Amino acid sequence: MNAILHAQQLTKHYPGSIALDHVDFTANAGESIAIIGPSGSGKTTLLHCLAGILRPDAGSITLNTPSAPLRLDTLADAALSRLRREEFGFVFQQGMLLPELTAVENVALALMLNGTDRATSESRAAEWLAALGLAGMEQRRLGELSGGQVQRVAIARAQVTGARVVFADEPTGALDSATSTEVLDVLLHSVAANGRTLLVVTHDPQVAARCQRVVELRDGRIVADSAGGVHVPAAPPAQTAAPIHNAADNAAAGNNFKGAFNV
Numbered sequence: 001m002n003a004i005l006h007a008q009q010l011t012k013h014y015p016g017s018i019a020l021d022h023v024d025f026t027a028n029a030g031e032s033i034a035i036i037g038p039s040g041s042g043k044t045t046l047l048h049c050l051a052g053i054l055r056p057d058a059g060s061i062t063l064n065t066p067s068a069p070l071r072l073d074t075l076a077d078a079a080l081s082r083l084r085r086e087e088f089g090f091v092f093q094q095g096m097l098l099p100e101l102t103a104v105e106n107v108a109l110a111l112m113l114n115g116t117d118r119a120t121s122e123s124r125a126a127e128w129l130a131a132l133g134l135a136g137m138e139q140r141r142l143g144e145l146s147g148g149q150v151q152r153v154a155i156a157r158a159q160v161t162g163a164r165v166v167f168a169d170e171p172t173g174a175l176d177s178a179t180s181t182e183v184l185d186v187l188l189h190s191v192a193a194n195g196r197t198l199l200v201v202t203h204d205p206q207v208a209a210r211c212q213r214v215v216e217l218r219d220g221r222i223v224a225d226s227a228g229g230v231h232v233p234a235a236p237p238a239q240t241a242a243p244i245h246n247a248a249d250n251a252a253a254g255n256n257f258k259g260a261f262n263v
């Protein structure tokens with residue numbers, strides 16, 4: 001397995017609390033990883049540190065790029081912003097898209113911010129929207145789309161740049177259960193078909209069950225990892241995590257759709 005993102009001894013404090021407590025974590029290229037745990041356990045803080053949105057107080061985060069490993073924790077702000085735009089994509093519950101823009105403009109913007117001209121950006125964006133089931137809706141503003149369709153726009157935007165890692169925080173949190181399943185299908189299959197790595201924070205056991213690997217946080221520490229490759233400190237019986245899902249089955253399920261989402 002090729003490590004793409006590697007964190008060592010990641011620590012983040014807030015006044016009165018420790019959000020991450022010496023976390024070691026490695027994401028391998030092409031994996032889909034669910035980050036689960038109770039409210040306040042540090043899931044979003046971990047995701048934001050790994051994505052270069054938050055700086056840890058201590059510890060290192062390394063992104064393996066084709067040219068050289070890059071240390072996110074020591075990168076200057078401008079370089080970190082550029083790395084986020086080029087290497088990472090984001091699907092959050094809400095807030096990443098601009099309601100005054102059309103679907104195609106929202107997706108194209110990610111490419112234009114990286115220096116691609118408008119015509120090429122909009123053409124690539126339209127291809128992505130079509131691949132994710134939104135053909136014919138390119139010119140709609142977000143208010144003219146359903147919640148599930150808006151999340152498809154977000155999924156297209158997260159990947160149109162060729163981002164190698166996609167970070168999602170409760171991507172289906174605002175959706176009803178049927179729409180959640182559809183959006184999750186689109187997210188997992190498009191990421192798998194394009195060889196991306198997916199890290200998804202979720203409270204939803206159904207979302208976690210669909211990922212190849214499940215990592216559980218409690219009190220800012222990783223207490224279970226279905227990959228078994230990360231050091232898991234011994235927990236007292238009351239805190240032992242429930243068994244987590246079979247990675248091979250989940251991977252097999254995701255592979256059925258490979259190809260359909262290749263853009």
Ligand SMILES: Nc1ncnc2c1ncn2[C@@H]1O[C@H](COP(=O)(O)OP(=O)(O)OP(=O)(O)O)[C@@H](O)[C@H]1O
Pocket residue numbers: 014015017018019037038039040041042043044045046
């Ligand atoms: N900006 C902040 N200022 C102060 N404390 C914070 C801040 N952000 C997070 N925390 C604290 O850090 C801890 C971890 O928060 P985090 O949001 O990472 O947890 P979470 O597992 O994602 O929670 P949830 O599932 O409720 O979103 C919590 O105790 C939280 O109160």
